[in-house]
Amino acid sequence: SSHAFYNIFFHPLRSIPGPLLWRMTKVPYDYYLFTGNLIPKIAELHRQYGPIVRTAPNDLSCTEAEAWEDVFAHHQGKAEWQKNPARQSNPPNGMPNILGADRENHARYRRLLAHAFSEKGLQEQRGTISHYVDLLIDRLRERARRGESTDMVEWYNMTLFDVIGDLAFGASFNSLQDRKQHEWIPAILGNVQSVVVASVFREYGMPWLNRWAVPRRMQQLRVRNFMYAKQKVVERAELGAARGDFWDRILIKSVDDNAGGEGMNQGEMLNNASVLVLGGSETSVTTLSGLTYFLLQNPEKMAMLVKEIRSSFKSDDEIDAFSVARLTYLSGALEETMRLYPPVPFPAARMPSQGEGTMCGLSVPEGVSVQMSQVGIGQRPDYFHLPEQFVPERWLDEPPPEFAGDNRSALQPFVVGTRNASRPRIGIEIRLTDMQCIGRNLAYAEMRLIVAKLLWHFDLEAAAGGVGDAWLQQKAWGLWSKKPLYVRLKDVAS
Numbered sequence: 129s130s131h132a133f134y135n136i137f138f139h140p141l142r143s144i145p146g147p148l149l150w151r152m153t154k155v156p157y158d159y160y161l162f163t164g165n166l167i168p169k170i171a172e173l174h175r176q177y178g179p180i181v182r183t184a185p186n187d188l189s190c191t192e193a194e195a196w197e198d199v200f201a202h203h204q205g206k207a208e209w210q211k212n213p214a215r216q217s218n219p220p221n222g223m224p225n226i227l228g229a230d231r232e233n234h235a236r237y238r239r240l241l242a243h244a245f246s247e248k249g250l251q252e253q254r255g256t257i258s259h260y261v262d263l264l265i266d267r268l269r270e271r272a273r274r275g276e277s278t279d280m281v282e283w284y285n286m287t288l289f290d291v292i293g294d295l296a297f298g299a300s301f302n303s304l305q306d307r308k309q310h311e312w313i314p315a316i317l318g319n320v321q322s323v324v325v326a327s328v329f330r331e332y333g334m335p336w337l338n339r340w341a342v343p344r345r346m347q348q349l350r351v352r353n354f355m356y357a358k359q360k361v362v363e364r365a366e367l368g369a370a371r372g373d374f375w376d377r378i379l380i381k382s383v384d385d386n387a388g389g390e391g392m393n394q395g396e397m398l399n400n401a402s403v404l405v406l407g408g409s410e411t412s413v414t415t416l417s418g419l420t421y422f423l424l425q426n427p428e429k430m431a432m433l434v435k436e437i438r439s440s441f442k443s444d445d446e447i448d449a450f451s452v453a454r455l456t457y458l459s460g461a462l463e464e465t466m467r468l469y470p471p472v473p474f475p476a477a478r479m480p481s482q483g484e485g486t487m488c489g490l491s492v493p494e495g496v497s498v499q500m501s502q503v504g505i506g507q508r509p510d511y512f513h514l515p516e517q518f519v520p521e522r523w524l525d526e527p528p529p530e531f532a533g534d535n536r537s538a539l540q541p542f543v544v545g546t547r548n549a550s551r552p553r554i555g556i557e558i559r560l561t562d563m564q565c566i567g568r569n570l571a572y573a574e575m576r577l578i579v580a581k582l583l584w585h586f587d588l589e590a591a592a593g594g595v596g597d598a599w600l601q602q603k604a605w606g607l608w609s610k611k612p613l614y615v616r617l618k619d620v621a622s
């Protein structure tokens with residue numbers, strides 16, 4: 129059509145490389161998104177066409193480290209680029225959540241949540257976190273005794289969801305206690321998939337196809353979950369402050385359904401609690417599962433990590449959410465995992481805020497979206513020496529000389545910038561400026577604690593048949609569709 133003709137010959141992006149069909153229409157992009165194969169496909173396009181690729185008539189994909197500064201950071205006088213409002217999905221109750229809110233609401237949410245995600249907030253939450261991690265170890269010990277092979281993805285899911293349920297809803301999912309994944313977990317994860325699939329149908333004017341694409345049971349669970357979450361938030365509000373969770377400070381400012389306007393009303397609480405439950409569990413589960421996989425594939429790295437953990441403490445009770453911060457090899461292993469297997473492979477695309485924007489010296493017209501390819505960045509050989517290898521050492525203060533030239537700040541799994549909100553007060557080092565992910569401290573604390581306790585108590589080996597290279601070949605709809613990861617656990621004490 130004339131549109132496709134315009135897109136190729138007259139469009140302001142006409143000189144940006146990309147496959148012809150992708151530059152003409154959005155169909156190829158949406159096809160790969162729909163089938164769950166977009167992530168490796170985009171990485172392949174970067175290998176073929178370079179660091180900035182036109183992936184649809186109005187879309188660019190980017191693997192340039194400079195873009196973190198140009199697009200996501202705000203400096204004096206320069207605003208960061210905005211999220212494309214057309215691509216934010218709105219919660220069912222019509223109120224915003226932190227991911228899609230406009231600037232003012234976003235800044236209010238960030239202000240209200242700042243305490244819960246500060247070092248002090250983490251102090252208040254540490255007892256809750258330890259409780260569930262210790263329960264995980266007990267449960268795994270039962271399995272080790274019986275010699276059962278164990279799907280670590282499932283057990284990480286149960287643990288992270290139990291913690292986040294407690295912190296974000298005031299009620300655990302009790303999966304660890306019941307030794308069984310709460311039925312809500314697959315429904316929450318399935319919901320993300322259906323939102324992505326639905327967005328494609330909506331775009332092509334066929335929203336009714338959703339009823340066919342999303343299984344009936346999933347649709348029913350979704351409605352049930354919404355009601356359940358709503359009830360939990362009301363119950364949590366009734367409990368008042370001082371539970372040691374995310375809501376203590378917020379509730380003080382939100383009396384009478386936020387009559388004063390400085391807090392959150394119950395609809396906003398519900399929407400943000402839902403973001404926190406998903407954002408605060410799935411991403412860490414992905415990282416922990418990926419790390420487990422890479423360690424099983426690289427026994428000498430596993431041995432290094434086990435040695436670090438077992439030589440850094442005298443007993444189990446010295447291991448807590450704060451003492452684990454000194455485990456530098458573990459930190460390196462987590463970074464390396466997120467490089468090779470980024471938990472949020474496509475952070476929300478951004479577009480210039482007013483008029484055109486400049487990115488890496490290129491002028492980007494209004495209305496054009498830029499998406500960072502995290503997999504593409506992690507695989508760039510000019511950023512990372514031996515990019516396909518799992519090398520935690522490259523993140524150490526003094527890396528082996530051949531890795532000293534790595535561009536470590538190119539890797540930003542938590543995304544730079546906070547959309548113009550007030551700077552969060554965060555105690556630990558931050559790599560570039562502040563981070564889009566408010567939960568970064570909590571994520572590191574939880575992940576380090578789980579790995580440290582796991583490898584303190586158990587030797588891990590792949591269950592019969594091994595894990596194999598195929599584990600990493602996963603589909604993704606926004607988030608990775610993780611395959612099970614079976615291990616055999618041997619209790620070190622017995």
Ligand code: HEM
Binds near residue numbers: 238404407476565
């Ligand atoms: C390995 C773990 C994690 C990774 C890699 C990660 C990554 C990210 C990324 C990339 C974003 C930006 C999304 C976007 O705007 O497109 C984000 C936002 C967010 N994350 Fe995380 N996250 C992790 C863990 C957590 C945890 C533990 C929590 C909280 C319990 C959390 C809460 C949030 C929230 C509330 C936002 C929205 C912030 C805002 O828009 O201002 N995340 N995260």
